[in-house]
Amino acid sequence: MLTVTKKERPFAPTWRAPFESFRRDLSNFWEGLRGDNEWEWFDTMTPSLDMSETDNEIEVKLDLPGMKSDDISIQLNHNLLIVSGERKEEKEEKNKSYHRVERRSGFFSRTVTLPCEVKEEAVEAKYKDGVLTIALPKGETAKSKKIKIKG
Incomplete structure (x- = not known):
């Protein structure tokens, strides 16, 4: 699998800095809402x-x-x-190991x-x-x- 790492640009124009920080924070927030995470209880x-x-x-x-x-x-x-x-x-059976329990x-x-x-x-x-x-x-x-x- 190819991993792409995005590097910060230390010499980016200063007017972008607050927006870049906001974009990064918003991106992290949305990433946290998808998949296996602590937000699943919210659904x-x-x-x-x-x-x-x-x-x-x-x-x-x-x-x-x-x-x-x-x-x-x-x-x-x-x-x-x-x-x-x-x-x-549904009751979980004692002799089974559950890997995922997603049905609400x-x-x-x-x-x-x-x-x-x-x-x-x-x-x-x-x-x-x-x-x-x-x-x-x-x-x-x-x-x-x-x-x-x-x-």
Whole structure:
């Protein structure tokens, strides 16, 4: 493997010095956030989410692999959709040596603002292959209507 070492330039113009120091500090900061480091605890379990819309409904999909539907909660509060749950931690087996444990466990909550009013009583959810799909039919006032122009 080729190793490249960047040397400091002692005779660089003096106006660059504060900026070079800042660049180096910022670079070190971002390097510290990637890979194997002490910042991994900062990464919480936040599920990815897609929201799409048709004339009649809003559809929200969340990636929740490895969960049971009983461990997922869905709430609708006006135009806020709240999906929360808990992924249970698996017990480590005593006769195994673990090299990496990266799969997250614990509580999560994801709140998204819906773009329009929905019919709360007609909302449906299904969970299959690690994907939660929520169908939210639009309320009558939210559906688009074509207005005929007179004249």
